[in-house]
Amino acid sequence: xxxxWGGRFGEETEKAVxxxxxxxxxxxxxxxxxxxxxxxxxxxxxxxxxxxxxxxxKILKGLKEIREEIENGKFRFMPEYEDVHMNIESALxxxxxxxxxxxxxxxxxxxQVALDLRLFLRDEIKSVIKLIKWLQRVLVSLAGKHxxxxxxxxxxxxxxxxxxLSHHLLAYYDMLERDRQRLEACLTRINVLPLGSxxxxxxxxxxxxxxxxRLLKFPSVSENSIDAVSDRDFVIEFISAAGxxxxxLSRLSEELVLWSSDEFSFIELPDAxxxxxxxxxxxxxxxxxxxxxxxSGRVFGNLMAxxxxxxxxxLSYNRDMQEDKEPLFDTVDTVKSCLHIITLMLPxxxxxxxxxxxxxxxxxxxxxxxxxxxxRKGMPFREAHKVTGMMVKHCIGQKKKIESLEPSEMKRFxxxxxxxxxxxxxxxxxxxxxxxxxxxxxKNVSARLRSLKKGxxx
Ligand code: ARG
Numbered sequence: 001x002x003x004x005w006g007g008r009f010g011e012e013t014e015k016a017v018x019x020x021x022x023x024x025x026x027x028x029x030x031x032x033x034x035x036x037x038x039x040x041x042x043x044x045x046x047x048x049x050x051x052x053x054x055x056x057x058k059i060l061k062g063l064k065e066i067r068e069e070i071e072n073g074k075f076r077f078m079p080e081y082e083d084v085h086m087n088i089e090s091a092l093x094x095x096x097x098x099x100x101x102x103x104x105x106x107x108x109x110x111x112q113v114a115l116d117l118r119l120f121l122r123d124e125i126k127s128v129i130k131l132i133k134w135l136q137r138v139l140v141s142l143a144g145k146h147x148x149x150x151x152x153x154x155x156x157x158x159x160x161x162x163x164x165l166s167h168h169l170l171a172y173y174d175m176l177e178r179d180r181q182r183l184e185a186c187l188t189r190i191n192v193l194p195l196g197s198x199x200x201x202x203x204x205x206x207x208x209x210x211x212x213x214r215l216l217k218f219p220s221v222s223e224n225s226i227d228a229v230s231d232r233d234f235v236i237e238f239i240s241a242a243g244x245x246x247x248x249l250s251r252l253s254e255e256l257v258l259w260s261s262d263e264f265s266f267i268e269l270p271d272a273x274x275x276x277x278x279x280x281x282x283x284x285x286x287x288x289x290x291x292x293x294x295x296s297g298r299v300f301g302n303l304m305a306x307x308x309x310x311x312x313x314x315l316s317y318n319r320d321m322q323e324d325k326e327p328l329f330d331t332v333d334t335v336k337s338c339l340h341i342i343t344l345m346l347p348x349x350x351x352x353x354x355x356x357x358x359x360x361x362x363x364x365x366x367x368x369x370x371x372x373x374x375x376r377k378g379m380p381f382r383e384a385h386k387v388t389g390m391m392v393k394h395c396i397g398q399k400k401k402i403e404s405l406e407p408s409e410m411k412r413f414x415x416x417x418x419x420x421x422x423x424x425x426x427x428x429x430x431x432x433x434x435x436x437x438x439x440x441x442x443k444n445v446s447a448r449l450r451s452l453k454k455g456x457x458x
Contacts, residue, residue, distance in 0.1 A: 003081075003082075003086075004081075004086055004089060004090060018079070018080055018082075019079065021082065021319070022079055022082055022083065023082070023083045023084075023322045023325060024077060024079055024081070024082065024083055024084060024087065025079075026325050026326050026329060027083050027084045027085075027113075027322075027325050028077055028084050028087075029084075029120075029329065030084050030116045030117070030120055030325075031070050031084050031088065032067070032070075033115075033116040033119035033120050033123075034084055034085055034088055034112070034116050035063050035066065035067050035088060036119060036216070037112065037115045037116055037119060037195060037216065038059075038063055038088070038103055039060060039063055040195075040212050040215040040216045041103070041106075041107055041195060041212060042056055042059045042060060042063075042103060043056065043060075043211075043215060044207060044208055044211045044212045044215070045102070045105055045106065045207070047208065047211060048205075048206055048207060048208055050105060050106065050205055050206065050207070051099075051102055051105065054099070055099040055102055058096040058097075058099040058100070059092065059096055059099055059100060059102070059103050061095075061096070062091075062092045062095040062096040062100060063088075063092060065095060066088055066091050066092060066095070075091070078090070083109075083113075083322075084116075085109050085112055085113065085116075086109075089103060089104060105205065106196070106198060106203040106205040106207050107195065107196075107198060108197075108198045108199040108200075108229070110197070110198070110199050110200065110229040110316070110317040111194050111195050111196065111197040111198055111199075111225075111228060111229055112195065114194040114195075114197075114228060114229055114231070115193070115194050115195045115216075117234075117235065117324070117325075117328070118190050118191075118192075118193075118194065118234065119216070121190055121234065121235070121238060121328070121332075122187065122190050122191065124332045124336075125183050125186060125187055125190070125238065126187075127336065128183060128242075128245075128332070128335060128336060128339070129180055129183050129184070131336060131339040131340060131343065132176050132179055132180045132183070132245070132339060133180065134339075134343050135176060135339055135342065135343040135346075136173050136176050136177065136180075138343050138346050138347055139169050139170065139172055139173045139176075139346070140170075140173060140449060140452050140453065141347070142166075142169055142346060142347065143165075143166035143167075143169040143170050143173075143445070143449060144166070144449055144453075146164070146165040146166045146169065146351065146353075147164065147166050147442060147445060147446060147449070148164070148442065149164065149165040149166065149351060149353050149356060149357075150162050150163070150164060150165070150356065150357050150360055150427050150428065150431055151163060151164075151165050151168065151266065151356035151357070151359060151360065152356070152359040152360045152363070152365060153168065153440070158363075159359065159360075159362075159363040159365055160365065161365050161366075161368060161430065162360040162365050162366070162427040162428075162430045162431050162440075163431065163440040164431055164440050164442060164445055165351065165356065166445050166449070167440040167444075167445050170445065170448060170449075170452075172248065172252055173452070175248045176245075176248065178244075179241065179244060179245045179248065182241040182244065183238075183241055186234065186237045186238050186241055189233070189234050189237065190234045190238075191218055191219050191220065192218065192220050192221065192222050192228075193209060193212060193213040193216065193218035193220070193221045193222060194222050194228035194229065194231075195209070195212055195216075196209035196212060196221070196225075197222060197225035197226075197228035197229050198225065199229070199316075199317070200225060200226050200229050200230075200315075200316040200317065201225055201226070202225045209221045226315050226316045227315075227316075229316045229317045230313070230315045230316040230317060232306065232309075232310055232321060232324050235306055235324050235327075235328050236303070236306050236307060236310065238328070238331070239299065239302050239303045239306055239327065239328065239331045240303050242299050242331045242332075242334075242335040243296075243299050243300050243303050245335055245339070246295070246296035246299045246300070246334070246335060246338065247296065249292050249293075249296070249338050249339065249342055250292060250293045250296040252289075252292075252342065253288075253289030253290065253292040253293040253342070254289070254293055256269065256286060256289040256349070257286045257289050257290060257293070260286050264355070264359075265352055265355045266351065266352055266355055266356050266359070267349050267350060267351055267352060268349070268350040268352065269284070269286055269288075269289075269345070269349060270345065270348035270349065270350075271284070272348070273288045273341075273344075273345045273348065274286060274287065274288070275287045288341055288342075288345055289342075289345075292338045292341065292342060295334050295338055298330060298334060299330075299331050299334055299335065301327075302327035302328070302330055302331045303327075303331075305323070305327045306324060306327050306328075309321065309323045309324065357427070360427040361401065361427070362401075364392050364395065364401075364402055365427065365430070366402060366403075366424075366425045366426070366427065366429075366430045367388050367389075367391075367392050367402065368388075369424050369425055369429070369430045369433065370384075370388045370391065370402060370421065370424070370425060371384040371385050371387075371388040372384070372424075373417075373421055373424050373425075374387060374388070374414060374416055374417070377416040378416070379414070379416060387413050387414050388413075390413055391405070391410070391413050394409075394413075402425055403422065403425050403426060407419050407421075
């Protein structure tokens with residue numbers, strides 16, 4: 001078959017080369033953006049009198065028909081035509097004749113594909129942001145239900161201090177908030193129109209790039225035609241932002257896996273989101289969070305792939321850059337499906353408040369509260385740390401909780417200890433006294449929840 005670029009070629013392309021170089025199997029998903037971009041381009045060519053009104057009409061009519069055919073599954077994509085761009089253009093030429101052959105005036109596939117990718121990613125980022133906001137709302141509502149639920153907080157996966165479950169959940173809110181901001185920032189750099197850079201040098205024809213930008217709702221136009229066709233920073237930036245989202249979802253998933261184990265028993269995952277074992281009848285496995293945790297790997301891999309594709313490329317466009325699409329598409333699909341499934345599952349999780357509370361009763365979680373009690377009585381912190389450490393050691397020996405020591409037994413460690421210490425060393429008091437800004441006290445967390453519910457943060 002004669003190629004659109006076949007003029008200077010004496011031989012047909014080798015079949016194996018055709019299938020090796022084709023991006024159609026994956027870039028076909030850009031079709032809607034390709035048509036949208038072409039329509040804006042052609043409208044501009046008409047306004048600039050580069051094409052006649054009649055030619056513009058024919059092209060637009062043809063493009064609309066192609067759009068309908070694709071929507072209705074009637075369009076035949078031909079693998080021989082290399083990519084989605086050539087497929088649509090060839091079909092247009094069949095429909096609109098010589099006018100169709102004018103669509104590609106003052107344009108190259110290099111600026112065309114850069115445009116399509118930006119249009120695609122702009123839409124997709126908006127849906128990722130929507131999913132993030134939905135998950136944030138679920139976290140806020142869950143935190144609202146657990147404003148009094150106390151659990152052990154951990155460092156090094158060792159019990160550290162009592163915290164509110166709501167405070168723990170809102171930590172994820174803040175992580176997602178940074179994710180959202182990163183995507184918003186990424187959007188500002190995606191929103192730069194590359195079309196009109198042509199192959200790499202611009203064009204001799206009197207185009208109006210700002211007009212195309214207005215039609216396609218791009219607030220700005222790229223300044224340098226070489227950069228515009230060489231640049232895939234926005235793909236790398238998005239995948240790295242998505243990689244961080246996956247880190248966050250993976251950490252949440254890891255906690256859900258741990259917490260649903262018999263050892264923790266902090267939560268029960270909904271039956272509808274778990275699976276059984278083919279051999280062990282008693283099993284209920286946390287496959288959803290496990291898979292979210294596992295899928296983070298492919299997004300990190302996609303980032304590495306994109307960095308590697310780009311790192312050695314001379315300016316400007318190189319065919320290597322066709323390899324941007326699969327990592328990008330896979331990242332979009334993965335991050336969206338993971339956000340979605342976690343958001344569906346979270347509200348259905350049963351929290352075992354009793355087990356969480358009991359988890360704070362062992363392991364001397366209020367030792368720091370004892371030390372800070374002594375500090376308030378005037379003892380230097382280092383000494384208070386040592387005295388409390390000795391108390392803990394004594395308790396371990398006696399197999400007692402700190403709060404079960406007799407006042408006289410306590411006084412042996414420091415004369416500064418009075419009966420009032422018992423107001424400070426329960427898990428509830430420990431939490432309630434963490435009033436420093438950002439700390440876990442119910443007062444702080446309620447205030448934060450109020451401001452989040454008012455939408456004060458966004
Ligand atoms: N399919 C190509 C890609 O995805 C389109 C651009 C091809 N440009 C070219 N000069 N061969 O990158």
